Amino acid sequence: MIELTDLTKRYNGVPAVDNLSLRVSEGEIVGLLGPNGAGKSTTILMTTGLIEPDAGQIKIERHIMQKNPLLAKAKIGYMPEDVGFYPGLTAADNLDFFGRLYEMEAGRRKKRIDELLVSVGLDGVSTLVGGYSKGMRQRLGLAKALLNEPPVIILDEPTANLDPVGVSDYRKIVRQAAADGAAILVSSHILSEVSVICSRIALLSRGKLVADGTWQEISDQGSDLIVRVEGRLPLPEFSIGGIRSVSYTPDRTSAVIVASQDIRCEIADAVTSAGVPLRNLQIDSESAEEALLQRFRKEADA
Numbered sequence: 254m255i256e257l258t259d260l261t262k263r264y265n266g267v268p269a270v271d272n273l274s275l276r277v278s279e280g281e282i283v284g285l286l287g288p289n290g291a292g293k294s295t296t297i298l299m300t301t302g303l304i305e306p307d308a309g310q311i312k313i314e315r316h317i318m319q320k321n322p323l324l325a326k327a328k329i330g331y332m333p334e335d336v337g338f339y340p341g342l343t344a345a346d347n348l349d350f351f352g353r354l355y356e357m358e359a360g361r362r363k364k365r366i367d368e369l370l371v372s373v374g375l376d377g378v379s380t381l382v383g384g385y386s387k388g389m390r391q392r393l394g395l396a397k398a399l400l401n402e403p404p405v406i407i408l409d410e411p412t413a414n415l416d417p418v419g420v421s422d423y424r425k426i427v428r429q430a431a432a433d434g435a436a437i438l439v440s441s442h443i444l445s446e447v448s449v450i451c452s453r454i455a456l457l458s459r460g461k462l463v464a465d466g467t468w469q470e471i472s473d474q475g476s477d478l479i480v481r482v483e484g485r486l487p488l489p490e491f492s493i494g495g496i497r498s499v500s501y502t503p504d505r506t507s508a509v510i511v512a513s514q515d516i517r518c519e520i521a522d523a524v525t526s527a528g529v530p531l532r533n534l535q536i537d538s539e540s541a542e543e544a545l546l547q548r549f550r551k552e553a554d555a
C-alpha cells in the first residue's frame with residue numbers, strides 16, 4: 254500500500270508538488286498522469302525516498318518513509334526512466350547481483366531470475382548489457398523492479414522505449430503483479446497507455462491533483478468528445494441534442510463532431526436514416542485526451 258498525505262515540494266519557493274494526497278491499495282494499478290512539468294517525477298522521487306518533501310507524509314505498507322526509510326524502501330520495487338546496470342555483465346548476472354543485494358536465497362534467486370527473463374523476453378540473450386538497445390534496458394529494468402516480489406511497485410514512464418511486443422509483455426507482467434497483490438504506481442504522460450492498464454488515474458497539473466478516478470469517471474466529468482464520422486455518400490445535417498459543432502469536409506462525406514456526451518448511436522441512426530452507408534464512426538481519442546487535460550488545467554488554474 255502507498256499512502257501519500259498532503260505532500261508538498263517547492264523549488265525556489267515554487268511548488269512542484271502541491272498538497273498532494275493519494276492512496277494506492279493492494280492489487281491496484283494507479284496511473285500518475287500529467288503533461289511535462291506537472292510534478293510526476295517529483296512525486297515519484299519523494300515516494301521512493303530519493304528526495305525529501307517539504308511537508309506531508311509518505312507511508313509504504315506500515316512504514317513511514319521519513320521515520321523508517323530503510324524499511325519503507327525495502328518494500329519498493331522501483332524502475333526509474335533510466336536504470337543503471339553493469340554494462341560488462343549479462344542480464345542474468347546483473348539481476349543476480351541485485352538479488353544478492355536483496356539477500357535473496359540462491360535457489361529462489363535463480364528461479365525468479367529465470368522466470369523474469371522469460372516474462373520480459375530476454376531469456377537466451379547472451380549479449381552483455383552494454384550492447385543493449387534502450388528497449389532491452391527497459392525490459393531488464395522491469396525485471397529488476399519485480400525481482401524480490403515487492404509489495405509496492407513504482408514505474409516511471411515504463412513504456413517510453415518499448416516496441417508493441419514489449420508494451421504487450423509489460424502489460425501482462427504488471428497486471429499479473431497486481432493480481433498477486435502488489436500496489437502499483439505508474440507515471441506517464443500518455444493517457445492512452447495509462448487508461449489501458451490502470452484501474453485508476455491520478456491526473457496532475459502544475460503540482461496539484463486535479464482528478465482521481467477510473468478513466469470512465471474522469472472522462473465522464475462533462476468533457477467534450479470529438480467524434481469522427483465517414484459515409485460512402487455525403488452526410489446529412491445533424492440535429493441531435495449534445496452537439497456543439499460539426500465540421501464537414503468539402504465533399505461532405507466525412508465530418509468531425511464535437512459533442513458534450515457520447516452520441517455515436519444517434520449519429521449512426523441519423524446517417525443510416527438518410528440512406529447513407531456508414532464507413533467509419535469513432536471517438537478521436539487523442540483529441541479527447543488533449544481536451545480533457547486542457548479542461549482540468551483550466552480548473553486547476555481557476
Ligand SMILES: Nc1ncnc2c1ncn2[C@@H]1O[C@H](COP(=O)(O)OP(=O)(O)OP(=O)(O)O)[C@@H](O)[C@H]1O
Nearest residue numbers: 264268269287288289290291292293294295296442
Ligand atoms: N531539481 C529541481 N530544481 C528546480 N526545479 C525543479 C527540479 N525538479 C523539478 N523542478 C520543477 O518542478 C516542476 C515539476 O517537475 P517534474 O519533473 O516533477 O514534472 P514531470 O511531471 O515529471 O515532468 P516530465 O514529464 O517533463 O518529466 C517543474 O516546473 C520543474 O521545472
